[in-house]
Amino acid sequence: MVPVxxxxxxxxxxxxxxxxxxxxxxxxxxxxxxxxxxxxxxxxTWTTLNKTxxxxxxxxxxxxxxxxxxxxxxxxxxxxGEEKRKMYIHRVTLTGLxxxxxYVYHCGSDEGWSDMFFFTALNDSASFSPRxxxxxxxxxxxxxxxxxxQKETQLGMYxxxxxxxxxxxxxxxxxxxxxxxxxxxxxxxxxYVPYMTCPGNHESTYNFSNYRNRFSMPGQTESLWYSWNxxxxxxxxxxxxxxxxxxxxxxxxxxxxxxxxxxxxxANKPENRAVRPWIITMGHRPMYCSDDDQDDCTTFDSLxxxxxxxxxxxxxxxxxxxxxxxxxxxxxxxxHTYERLWPVYGDKVCNGSKAQPYVNPKAPVHIIxxxxxxxEKTDVFNPNPKEWSALRSTDYGxxxxxxxxxxxxxxxxxxxxxxxxxxxxxxxVKETHGFSSWF
Numbered sequence: 053m054v055p056v057x058x059x060x061x062x063x064x065x066x067x068x069x070x071x072x073x074x075x076x077x078x079x080x081x082x083x084x085x086x087x088x089x090x091x092x093x094x095x096x097t098w099t100t101l102n103k104t105x106x107x108x109x110x111x112x113x114x115x116x117x118x119x120x121x122x123x124x125x126x127x128x129x130x131x132x133g134e135e136k137r138k139m140y141i142h143r144v145t146l147t148g149l150x151x152x153x154x155y156v157y158h159c160g161s162d163e164g165w166s167d168m169f170f171f172t173a174l175n176d177s178a179s180f181s182p183r184x185x186x187x188x189x190x191x192x193x194x195x196x197x198x199x200x201x202q203k204e205t206q207l208g209m210y211x212x213x214x215x216x217x218x219x220x221x222x223x224x225x226x227x228x229x230x231x232x233x234x235x236x237x238x239x240x241x242x243x244y245v246p247y248m249t250c251p252g253n254h255e256s257t258y259n260f261s262n263y264r265n266r267f268s269m270p271g272q273t274e275s276l277w278y279s280w281n282x283x284x285x286x287x288x289x290x291x292x293x294x295x296x297x298x299x300x301x302x303x304x305x306x307x308x309x310x311x312x313x314x315x316x317x318x319a320n321k322p323e324n325r326a327v328r329p330w331i332i333t334m335g336h337r338p339m340y341c342s343d344d345d346q347d348d349c350t351t352f353d354s355l356x357x358x359x360x361x362x363x364x365x366x367x368x369x370x371x372x373x374x375x376x377x378x379x380x381x382x383x384x385x386x387x388h389t390y391e392r393l394w395p396v397y398g399d400k401v402c403n404g405s406k407a408q409p410y411v412n413p414k415a416p417v418h419i420i421x422x423x424x425x426x427x428e429k430t431d432v433f434n435p436n437p438k439e440w441s442a443l444r445s446t447d448y449g450x451x452x453x454x455x456x457x458x459x460x461x462x463x464x465x466x467x468x469x470x471x472x473x474x475x476x477x478x479x480x481v482k483e484t485h486g487f488s489s490w491f
């Protein structure tokens with residue numbers, strides 16, 4: 053028989069003993085989709101904190117639920133913060149999907165399944181007119197545009213989301229718990245449409261490890277740079293951060309540049325450009341901007357634009373390459389504002405004509421869309437912008453884009469401050485594409 057005083061001691065310790073047992077985390081969370089670049093495919097990525105199998109069960113909408121299944125792999129990711137938190141990132145690639153068909157799916161294992169989601173397989177036809185929402189600099193705190201984007205995505209307004217760098221503020225903070233919560237926040241967007249990304253400066257901690265591990269973009273570069281095709285567009289995602297975090301390797305500047313040059317040359321082969329005439333780039337830090345800060349894009353000798361002249365050998369910038377390879381539209385973020393530029397090259401305006409600047413423009417069209425909402429609030433503009441600045445807004449918001457056909461591309465800016473009002477819109481019209489179209 054246990055003495056009374058001993059029993060009292062055990063009872064007093066009971067809460068401590070209970071608290072000392074960690075929970076089992078086998079439930080899938082942070083579910084998101086990405087397009088691996090192969091027609092008829094989709095990648096499903098999710099997280100568990102304990103190791104489980106990686107399974108997606110899926111079926112056609114209106115048909116028998118979960119009559120197909122696919123298995124994948126889980127990768128252990130150890131965050132580099134003090135706690136060295138561990139999580140398992142699961143990836144499953146679905147193949148053989150019917151273009152434009154809608155599928156219902158859930159992911160997980162017999163130890164726990166996610167909620168049920170749905171997605172529409174991307175149409176691989178060059179005549180498809182994809183609709184995008186695009187933005188950068190969306191955080192866990194003050195995610196001003198998030199609710200509107202969640203609702204519009206679930207209403208079926210978008211085929212793809214482009215997140216142009218800077219996530220969560222920051223993915224690594226609080227031993228990556230901020231990253232976990234942010235990925236839960238965007239699940240109500242990213243579990244329904246492919247969520248395509250590029251890295252920003254806020255991902256740089258621990259050599260971009262949270263970004264490289266959490267996302268699943270095409271190619272073999274841990275989502276740092278890649279390209280893919282959709283409709284009549286060839287879309288290129290790149291890392292502007294290689295120009296700024298040289299401690300992670302100067303060779304990355306050259307490696308990305310050589311990859312980018314080859315990718316653009318391939319896209320410009322006549323047989324390829326005839327099918328995908330639009331070339332669209334997305335990178336975090338702009339070449340140009342008129343914000344009132346000291347960011348790279350406010351200087352004439354922008355590193356992204358002109359490269360690094362202090363390295364041996366000098367590292368080339370991106371503007372000449374974009375111009376000579378006939379890039380049509382360049383999408384950026386980083387500045388917590390919206391800015392539309394006139395067609396610009398070499399710091400000079402290159403409009404198609406005075407009356408119709410975006411009809412057969414003589415240089416790439418740049419759009420900066422970094423005001424989705426984060427804890428750093430919005431930025432302010434320089435009161436005296438250069439001639440290439442066409443329209444500016446400090447409203448929170450995001451951009452919509454539709455690649456309508458081989459000659460017409462539509463862009464509009466949504467103000468969340470003004471309850472979803474469209475505050476800017478343009479048509480970019482190009483009868484021909486490529487370097488020769490500038491003349």
